[in-house]
Amino acid sequence: MKNIVEEILKAKKEAGGIREVYFVACGGSLGAFYPAKVFLETEGVKLKTGWYNSNEFVHNIPKSFGENTVLILASHKGNTPETVKAAELGKERGATVIALTWIPESPITKFADYVVEYSFGEDKDIGEEKTMQGLLLAVEILKQTEGYENYDKFMDGVSKIDLIVKKACKLVRRRAEAFAEQYKNDSVIYTIGSGAGYGAAYMECICIFMEMQWIHSNAIHAGEYFHGPFEITDREIPFILQLSEGKTRALDERALAFLEKYGKRIEVLDAKELGLSTIDSAVVDYFNHSLYNNVYVVYNQALAAKRQHPLTTRRYMWKVSY
Amino acid sequence: MKNIVEEILKAKKEAGGIREVYFVACGGSLGAFYPAKVFLETEGVKLKTGWYNSNEFVHNIPKSFGENTVLILASHKGNTPETVKAAELGKERGATVIALTWIPESPITKFADYVVEYSFGEDKDIGEEKTMQGLLLAVEILKQTEGYENYDKFMDGVSKIDLIVKKACKLVRRRAEAFAEQYKNDSVIYTIGSGAGYGAAYMECICIFMEMQWIHSNAIHAGEYFHGPFEITDREIPFILQLSEGKTRALDERALAFLEKYGKRIEVLDAKELGLSTIDSAVVDYFNHSLYNNVYVVYNQALAAKRQHPLTTRRYMWKVSY
Numbered sequence: 001m002k003n004i005v006e007e008i009l010k011a012k013k014e015a016g017g018i019r020e021v022y023f024v025a026c027g028g029s030l031g032a033f034y035p036a037k038v039f040l041e042t043e044g045v046k047l048k049t050g051w052y053n054s055n056e057f058v059h060n061i062p063k064s065f066g067e068n069t070v071l072i073l074a075s076h077k078g079n080t081p082e083t084v085k086a087a088e089l090g091k092e093r094g095a096t097v098i099a100l101t102w103i104p105e106s107p108i109t110k111f112a113d114y115v116v117e118y119s120f121g122e123d124k125d126i127g128e129e130k131t132m133q134g135l136l137l138a139v140e141i142l143k144q145t146e147g148y149e150n151y152d153k154f155m156d157g158v159s160k161i162d163l164i165v166k167k168a169c170k171l172v173r174r175r176a177e178a179f180a181e182q183y184k185n186d187s188v189i190y191t192i193g194s195g196a197g198y199g200a201a202y203m204e205c206i207c208i209f210m211e212m213q214w215i216h217s218n219a220i221h222a223g224e225y226f227h228g229p230f231e232i233t234d235r236e237i238p239f240i241l242q243l244s245e246g247k248t249r250a251l252d253e254r255a256l257a258f259l260e261k262y263g264k265r266i267e268v269l270d271a272k273e274l275g276l277s278t279i280d281s282a283v284v285d286y287f288n289h290s291l292y293n294n295v296y297v298v299y300n301q302a303l304a305a306k307r308q309h310p311l312t313t314r315r316y317m318w319k320v321s322y
Numbered sequence: 323m324k325n326i327v328e329e330i331l332k333a334k335k336e337a338g339g340i341r342e343v344y345f346v347a348c349g350g351s352l353g354a355f356y357p358a359k360v361f362l363e364t365e366g367v368k369l370k371t372g373w374y375n376s377n378e379f380v381h382n383i384p385k386s387f388g389e390n391t392v393l394i395l396a397s398h399k400g401n402t403p404e405t406v407k408a409a410e411l412g413k414e415r416g417a418t419v420i421a422l423t424w425i426p427e428s429p430i431t432k433f434a435d436y437v438v439e440y441s442f443g444e445d446k447d448i449g450e451e452k453t454m455q456g457l458l459l460a461v462e463i464l465k466q467t468e469g470y471e472n473y474d475k476f477m478d479g480v481s482k483i484d485l486i487v488k489k490a491c492k493l494v495r496r497r498a499e500a501f502a503e504q505y506k507n508d509s510v511i512y513t514i515g516s517g518a519g520y521g522a523a524y525m526e527c528i529c530i531f532m533e534m535q536w537i538h539s540n541a542i543h544a545g546e547y548f549h550g551p552f553e554i555t556d557r558e559i560p561f562i563l564q565l566s567e568g569k570t571r572a573l574d575e576r577a578l579a580f581l582e583k584y585g586k587r588i589e590v591l592d593a594k595e596l597g598l599s600t601i602d603s604a605v606v607d608y609f610n611h612s613l614y615n616n617v618y619v620v621y622n623q624a625l626a627a628k629r630q631h632p633l634t635t636r637r638y639m640w641k642v643s644y
Contacts (some may be wrong), residue, residue, distance in 0.1 A: 019368075028551025035511050043373060045386045048340075050363060055576075060517060060607070061567040064367045082545070107535060160440035188510070188538050205540070206550035216510050218540035223375035223404070224434070226644055227349025228528035231534050231636060247382045254377075258644050279364050285382070300453050314553060322548055 001133075001140040004114050008070065008096050008173035009144055014213065017094075018145055019068035020048040021138065024057045024086045026209045029074035034199025035289040036072075036134040042196075045146055049138075058089055058258040069093035072137055074130055074257035075099070076120075078106020084171030087111035096317075100133055126162040131199075131290050153280040154278050160279055165289075165294045168274040170297050179267050180270075183238050188230075189215050192255055194243045195248035197288030200295035204240070204296050212311045213303065222251040226258070240299075242292050245271035269295060323455075323460040326436050330392065330418050331466055334585035340418075340467055342370040343460065346379045346408045349576035350529045351396035351422075352454065356521020357611040361479070364518075367468055371460075376404035378410055387567040388575040391415035396452055396461055397421070398442075422455055453521075453612050473601040479609050484602055486609075487616045490596035494620050501589050503622035505560050506627070509583020511537050512551075513562045514577055516544035517570035519593075519610030526618050534633045535625065544573040550578070557586040562621075564614050567593035568607030591617060 021040055023033035030053055033122045038053035045071070050062060052073060066070075071090040075083040078101035090097040091111045101114035102120050109115045119128035126132065136158070142148045183189060189209055193201030201219040201230050209217035220229045222241075233239075239259060243252045249272075259266045271277075274295065277288050294298075316322060324467035331339060345355035345503065355588055367505065372384060376395075388394075393412040397405040410421040413433045421434035424442050431437045438459070442451035451517035464470045470596055505511060508522035511531055515523030521539040539549070542551045544563075555561075561581055565574045571594075581588045593599075593610050601609050628634045638644060 027546060030546070031551075041511060042384050046370075053543055053545035055542070055573050056516060056570060059572055060364060062364050071573055080549075132620035140528070188374070188634035194378060210540075211553040212456065216538055216554060218532075218538070221378070224349060224352070225527065227352075229404075230638055230644070231533040232538060233638070248328035248378060250381055251377050254644070258638075262638065262642075316552055316584065317578075320371075320584075322552070322576070 004098070005140045005144045012068065012096070015067050017068065018047070018070055018141060020021055020064050020071045021072065021141055021236065022050045022052065022057070022065065023134065024052045024054050025074040025083055026054050026080050026204050029076060029080070029083070030077075031199045031203035031207070032074060033072070034133045034137040034194040034202065035286050038143065038196040039135060039138045039286055042235050043148060047145060054080065054086045054129065058082060058085045061196065063091055065095065065261040069095040070098065070141060071095045072099065072134060073162065074099045074134065075106070075108050076102050078103045078108040084108045084111070088300065098137065100130055101121065103266065110290060120228060125161070126165045126180045126290055126294060127158045129290070130292065131157065132161070137284055144238050150280070150282045154283045154286070156216065157279040157283050160227065161287055161290055164275045164278065165291055168295050169298050171274060173297055176299040179299055180306035182265070183303065184306040185239055187216060189217055189235060190237065190239045191217065191219045192218065192225060192239055192252070193292070195232040195246060196252040196285050197242055197244045197287065197292055200289045200292035200296065201242055204294060208300050208311075212300070212313065213307065213309055222248070222255045225255050230258060234265050237263065238265040239263060241265045242288065243268055243270040243272070244285070244288040245276040246309065248283070248285070290296070300321055323458045326420070331415045334418070334571045339388050339390065340369070340392055340463060342372065342386050343392045343394065343463055343527050344372045344374065344379070344384070344387065345394050345456065346376050347396040347405055348376050348402050350375065350525050351398060351402070351405070351527070353521045353525035354453045355394070355456045356397060356458040356524065357453060357518040357608050361608055362464065365466055365470060365491065369464065369467060375410045376402065379627065380404060380407045381413065385414055385428045387417060392420065392457060392463060393416040393417045394420045395422065395430065396456065397430050398424050399592045400425045400430040406430045406563060413556045420459065422452055426579070440595070448487045448612055448616060453615065454480060454483070457608055463515070472602070472604045476605045476608070479601040479605050483609055483612055486600065487595045487613055490613060490617050493596060494617055498621040498624040500549045501621055502628035504587070505625065506628040508560055509538055510559060511539055512542055512561045513539065514542045514544050514547060514561055514574070515566065515614070516564070516573040517566055517568060517610065519564055519566045519614055522611045522614035522618065523564055525615060530618065530622050530633075533639065534622070534635065535629065535631055543544040544570070544577045547577050552580060555581065555585050559585065560587040560589070561585060562589045564609040564610065565590050565592040565594070566607070567598040568603070568610065570607070
């Protein structure tokens with residue numbers, strides 16, 4: 001990432017450098033960019049950032065989109081039509097286009113100035129997966145433009161996350177089985193999260209429960225929960241709550257305290273218990289997403305098996321035209 | 323608004339003017355700021371903007387929050403603790419604090435440099451309600467800093483919106499009754515929206531269906547629908563779809579075409595049919611929210627009556643401690 005950002009800054013020196021970083025993708029790929037967006041929103045001073053569904057972006061292009069923009073896209077197979085279109089637009093407007101994809105020779109790479117591959121699959125290195133590559137780009141851009149005082153701490157976190165996640169996945173295996181048994185007949189399961197980890201709650205909601213299991217869901221923001229959504233709470237409705245590590249943990253704790261009083265069927269994913277606290281507190285917020293997103297996989301596999309509804313089942317996606 | 327922004331710019335001249343505009347609130351008040359956030363994201367070039375739940379904001383303060391920030395808050399009764407806390411923080415950090423509230427002598431006003439009241443209730447003027455006051459602040463700030471070429475068109479829209487909304491509410495009265503009859507026994511109802519109007523879908527989901535009717539819901543972004551959520555579609559599940567006027571209408575049309583093929587129980591709110599197109603196409607996107615948010619009221623009243631579940635019913639909000 002270091003070299004990519006150095007090259008961009010060199011190429012854009014005359015034109016005024018980097019002013020905006022837009023993260024544009026669809027569904028799970030968009031969710032994977034959530035921590036990077038929160039990172040730049042929180043740590044950046046002058047840099048503008050945006051986080052858009054690709055089709056929203058190409059239909060309603062921000063006025064500032066142009067040669068000072070770094071457009072960071074993700075498409076797993078590199079062929080999501082709306083995201084390829086965004087890449088094409090980026091090229092037309094003189095933006096720097098960076099495409100994250102698992103398939104390096106895919107359609108999106110035609111319009112990309114840089115192609116970043118990521119680790120994926122059973123044996124992936126969590127420090128090199130999609131979410132982390134997006135974050136690393138954001139961190140490197142901030143460091144080389146405005147500076148980022150916690151850069152070394154962040155890189156230390158990157159070096160630790162793979163082991164933390166793999167231990168955590170082992171730790172939840174039994175409780176994931178129990179969860180699957182208890183919730184296999186539910187038609188609604190909510191997720192709750194906050195901070196940079198909220199993206200994992202969003203992905204679990206739309207990609208797993210809704211898409212892969214046909215279970216109704218909503219990713220409720222832990223702070224927003226008390227301003228509407230909490231009224232649906234009762235002793236029947238299940239919630240998965242991300243008790244995150246870092247600055248917004250207080251929001252999650254408040255939601256949990258309420259749920260423990262008025263709800264009953266609550267699955268808590270506690271980042272502290274799952275080992276995330278070995279990462280420095282100045283940067284730990286940005287690692288919640290990777291932890292949750294991967295721990296969920298253990299739950300998802302158990303749930304799919306128990307429900308006899310494989311995670312690969314679709315009725316529309318890739319099957320009909322849309 | 324003109325005078326407020328002139329005064330801010332005068333006061334902040336030495337310090338470097340306005341660099342960030344943050345919209346911070348909870349639940350419905352946060353939803354009401356959605357069009358203003360999209361406006362600045364889309365039309366602004368240098369100005370940074372952010373849209374935060376108040377509790378998220380006060381726990382994870384952006385580094386750029388300070389004397390060059392305009393912090394725009396909303397709290398209906400002016401006493402939402404998290405939002406009052408955000409106002410206090412704004413004061414401490416030297417930001418300009420603007421509080422939108424219905425009750426001018428409320429706790430939040432203690433920390434506000436400016437208090438903006440808005441029209442509310444049965445006979446409210448839509449051109450002066452909360453959403454529009456937030457938008458007007460955004461428009462005025464952009465005009466007086468970077469300039470906004472469509473300012474006059476926007477103000478023309480503001481002068482038209484009250485009549486458009488009131489006609490639309492009459493137009494949907496009968497179909498709202500039919501909707502209430504058809505959906506009175508449903509336990510899940512989804513909303514779908516895009517663009518600056520998405521905030522209305524969010525508010526309907528969290529404030530009405532979940533909070534006031536205890537119906538499960540999720541506000542699905544029309545572009546994201548095809549990347550996960552659409553898999554829950556079948557001929558039983560109800561959707562309310564906002565067919566918006568403006569640049570992202572194509573996204574809504576795509577979702578509608580799919581729903582018409584694979585779903586059955588779809589209520590369409592078509593902004594074109596409801597009269598929004600008399601507003602200039604350069605600015606019309608930003609008026610969808612006000613139209614939907616008010617047309618929903620007709621549906622909500624009909625649904626609540628038919629379900630014998632008054633919109634004022636709560637089990638937790640303002641009743642227990644949380």
